[in-house]
Amino acid sequence: MELSSEKKALKIAEILSNKKAKDIELLDIKNVSLLSDYFVICSGSSATQVKALADEVEEKMLELGYEPSHKEGYSSASWILLDYSDVVVHIFHYEARSFYNLERLWSDAQYVDIEYITGELK
DSSP states (O other): OOOOHHHHHHHHHHHHHHTTOEEEEEEEOTTTOSSOSEEEEEEESSHHHHHHHHHHHHHHHHHTTOOOSEEEOTTTOSEEEEEOSSEEEEEEEHHHHHHHOHHHHTTTSEEOOOHHHHOOOO
16 A cells, blocks of 8 residues: 555654654655655654664564665664655754754744644644
């Protein structure tokens, strides 16, 4: 079953939430970039958790038939990027996330309300 880019992004946010990722954000960037349709951004509290979050997304998405076309940062685990073409996942260690501040860089993007998935108020 082929998922729309929105459903894929929501599924990834759900996977991350279930694995206890923090500060999950979903940005709709399709009207401001040709790179992708959505960014999913989250934080982990340690290199071990950052890797575990990336592993979980890869495993669960592979079960649905999706494999990232590109993956970066796994060895350092301060910022892991998983590129699913229409959805790009950014898994940050807390310090790296505040340093790179993607939300500010992509401030023209539309925030998607995912509180019903994460339980986190924004």
